[in-house]
Amino acid sequence: MREFDLVVVGGGPAGMAAAIAAKEQGTDSILILERDDRLGGILNQCIHNGFGLHTFKEELTGPEYAERYSDRVKELGIPYELGTMVLDISKDKEITLVSRKRGAETVKAKAVILAMGCRERPRGALGIPGFRPQGVYTAGTAQKLVNCEGVVPGREVVILGSGDIGLIMARRMTLEGAKVRAVVELMPYSSGLKRNIVQCLDDYGIPLMLSHTVVDIKGKEKLEGVYVAAVDEKNVPVPGTEEYFPCDTLLLSCGLIPENELSKTAGVKLSPVTGGPCVDESLETSIEGVFACGNVLHVHDLVDFVSEESVRAGINAAGYIKGRPSSPGTPVEVSPGFGVRYTVPSKLYCESVEDGVHIRFRVTGVFKGASITVTSGGRELFRRRGRIFVPSEMLDIVLKKELLAGVTEGIEVRIEEAAL
Amino acid sequence: MTRELTCIGCPMGCALTVEVENGEAVSVAGNTCKIGENYARSEISAPVRAVTTTVLTAEGIPVPVKTAGSIPKEKIFEVVKDIKAAKVTLPVRLGDIIVSDAAGTGVAAVATRTVE
Ligand SMILES: Cc1cc2nc3c(=O)[nH]c(=O)nc-3n(C[C@H](O)[C@H](O)[C@H](O)COP(=O)(O)OP(=O)(O)OC[C@H]3O[C@@H](n4cnc5c(N)ncnc54)[C@H](O)[C@@H]3O)c2cc1C
Ligand code: SF4
Numbered sequence: 001m002r003e004f005d006l007v008v009v010g011g012g013p014a015g016m017a018a019a020i021a022a023k024e025q026g027t028d029s030i031l032i033l034e035r036d037d038r039l040g041g042i043l044n045q046c047i048h049n050g051f052g053l054h055t056f057k058e059e060l061t062g063p064e065y066a067e068r069y070s071d072r073v074k075e076l077g078i079p080y081e082l083g084t085m086v087l088d089i090s091k092d093k094e095i096t097l098v099s100r101k102r103g104a105e106t107v108k109a110k111a112v113i114l115a116m117g118c119r120e121r122p123r124g125a126l127g128i129p130g131f132r133p134q135g136v137y138t139a140g141t142a143q144k145l146v147n148c149e150g151v152v153p154g155r156e157v158v159i160l161g162s163g164d165i166g167l168i169m170a171r172r173m174t175l176e177g178a179k180v181r182a183v184v185e186l187m188p189y190s191s192g193l194k195r196n197i198v199q200c201l202d203d204y205g206i207p208l209m210l211s212h213t214v215v216d217i218k219g220k221e222k223l224e225g226v227y228v229a230a231v232d233e234k235n236v237p238v239p240g241t242e243e244y245f246p247c248d249t250l251l252l253s254c255g256l257i258p259e260n261e262l263s264k265t266a267g268v269k270l271s272p273v274t275g276g277p278c279v280d281e282s283l284e285t286s287i288e289g290v291f292a293c294g295n296v297l298h299v300h301d302l303v304d305f306v307s308e309e310s311v312r313a314g315i316n317a318a319g320y321i322k323g324r325p326s327s328p329g330t331p332v333e334v335s336p337g338f339g340v341r342y343t344v345p346s347k348l349y350c351e352s353v354e355d356g357v358h359i360r361f362r363v364t365g366v367f368k369g370a371s372i373t374v375t376s377g378g379r380e381l382f383r384r385r386g387r388i389f390v391p392s393e394m395l396d397i398v399l400k401k402e403l404l405a406g407v408t409e410g411i412e413v414r415i416e417e418a419a420l
Numbered sequence: 421m422t423r424e425l426t427c428i429g430c431p432m433g434c435a436l437t438v439e440v441e442n443g444e445a446v447s448v449a450g451n452t453c454k455i456g457e458n459y460a461r462s463e464i465s466a467p468v469r470a471v472t473t474t475v476l477t478a479e480g481i482p483v484p485v486k487t488a489g490s491i492p493k494e495k496i497f498e499v500v501k502d503i504k505a506a507k508v509t510l511p512v513r514l515g516d517i518i519v520s521d522a523a524g525t526g527v528a529a530v531a532t533r534t535v536e
Contacts, residue, residue: 047484047532048472053430061472063484063533067514147474150482175473175500194426194433199469203493302431393431 005029005321007095007109009086009262012041013303014294014310015115016069021314022113023076027321031107032073032080033097039073039080040066041117042295043303045144048168050195054304065303086116089266091287111289111317114263114277115310118256118295120165128160128214135223139165139253143172152176154249158226159183160214162190162197164301164392166253171200173249180206181245184228186213186235189366191255191392193301214250215242223248256299266290273342274298280331280347281357282316283309291317298344298360301394305360312358332376332407337414339363339370341391348411350404357404360396361413363389369418372397377409389415425463429455436460467493473500475518477508477535484532485518491525498523511536 005027008015011034019032038044043051046062053059056068073080084099093109120138137145137153143165145151155178159166162185170180183201188211190197201208209228215237216227230241258276260268268277269286276297277285284291293313294306331347343361359374367389374382374397381403389395397413425436432452438460439447448460462468468490474482485503499522506518512531519529 044533047474047486049470049486050431059470061484061486061532064514067534147482147484150474150476150480175471175496193431194435195428195431198426198433199428203469203496 001094002031002105002107003029003109004031004107005110006031006113006317007093007107007111008032008113008115009089009095010034010041010115010117010294010296011036011039011080011082012115012117012294013043013066013069014117014296014306014313015041015113016066016073017307017310018113018115018291018293018314018317019078019080020069020072020076021311022318022321023078023314025315025318027318030078031109032078033084033086033095034080034082035085037082039070039082042140045140045147046168047147048172051303054302055307062303069307086262089262089290091267093289110321111291113310113313113317114268114285114290114292114296115294115313116259116262116296118258118299120252121255121257128217133217133219133221133223135219135248136217136250136252139163139169139251142169142249142251146172146176152178154178154247156181156247157249157251158214158228158245158247159251159253161185161253161255162192162208162210163253163255164192164196166251167192167196167200169251169253170206171204173251174204174206178249180204181247182207182209182228184209184212184214186231187211189390193392213237217250218244223250226250256295258296258299260296263292263296268292271342271346273336274344276344278346279344280349281345281353282319282349283313283345284316284320289317289320291320298342298394301392305394305396309358309360333410334359335410335412336361337412339365339367339389339415339417340413343413348404350407353399353401353404356398356400358396358398359413360394362391362394363415364391366390367415367417371416371418372413373416374399374411374413376407376411381407381411423464425460427451427456427459429453429459438464440464469493469496471496471499471503471522471529472532473503475503475506475508477510477512479510481510481535483508483512483518483535485529486532487522487525488528488530491522491527495523495525499525499527499529503529 043062043066051065088096218225225246229237291313293310427434445464516531
């Protein structure tokens, strides 16, 4: 059986950044496993601009951002195997994989970094009545078809869901000569970034229909059109508001979920809110020596945050391999309070924190002029006011080590609304 | 006249309030950094965008491409057409020039991935 100090599952931005960081910490025996035929993960299909502003201070496209990391992986001579699918990870870190080159194989690792990314919510889970004719795709699938295979799936398009991938695809399909009739969003606000509404919809005069949804699909074998209706405050379609849009393509952009089938079989404890592993401040999961970073941990909107987080996972995995002492003391829980959906990490060994600890989270709604506050046992540790907090933007705060001195009770992160 | 814009300079998407006189921005508020002010000024007088698309190589492989700088907004479709019409054969290296002057804008279009 081949043995490695560190096996990284997934060769996207998270896996690459983690492997590079571990290597730079002196871990030499590393293997990156990637099921695709190249490194880079989802970035390969994200040919638009907007990556790397934080990391490189310039605006890169997804493939450019990915290539900076894959070049570094090659420069450092970190071994990676492509076309290799990981099928199973056991509690004692035996990893079963299958590849065309080597067939089925089991390898053993001292430490594992989970970096499998996320996948799109499948269309079956969306509950639109009617048949499932040809012409219905998830937005990410369409993105891959257009950008990586050079195939444009249709000429007349309706997009359900206003997440960033849907917005980006509205522009992309338009530039490829298709007519995008509308982007339909159930909620009264878009879950995508404002800049994408401006430069992907407004620039091309594509209407964004908020508080609307697709209520029916026409066409048995091939999609012929969709019926769109307004919804009330309870998200129930309002009778009599149906409007018919002829189209040959319906793209679904309805959110992403961390890809954690493997984590589950390994017995890693998952958070019911994020769908990703529960981790402590070192990004270690409930299994010792198994770390997680990137979209497998929680869905990020900025790849820069993915890279930064993954560096920490790589450094901590390297430390574990070198035999770092196990975390001292008992951990405190980090929990979401009012206005906060979840926090990563969800537990914290205060004494292990070096300079400071990042806490990342998302809010449950739109808050204007509100403050983020962090308390423990009635004591306020941190407060920051913001102009606007929105669910589509992951928030990141750093609790300095000094602040954590003497913290023994659970830490709560919450939003305090502005007094009217 | 007052116009409300959203800065597209970065994912923050600052809400900008612009005072416009004779088709020029005379003051900009709401921006967090200088990019927002510059964006507002050009958006009022002559909007520009960076463009990304793909070109199919002779071998039938899509290569991602971007304009090396911003181009006038009304030229987006012409620029895409020029890029699509370019004759490209493998291998392509990141940064290779695909079109040297896209649709007469004076801006080049370059490959954003190495494809061997
Ligand atoms: C469609 C889409 C559009 C996006 N647009 C933007 C944007 O405009 N700007 C921005 O900053 N961010 C954007 N993001 C977010 C950003 O790209 C992601 O946050 C980032 O790619 C996540 O990196 P990752 O390495 O965690 O996951 P991924 O990039 O998904 O990489 C995971 C890798 O793991 C591999 N893998 C999974 N399971 C296995 C297995 N069992 N065996 C072997 N390999 C496996 C996959 O093949 C993949 O290569 C977008 C994300 C998506 C999904
Ligand atoms: S003004 Fe600056 S911070 Fe605000 S969106 Fe524009 S570039 Fe980003």
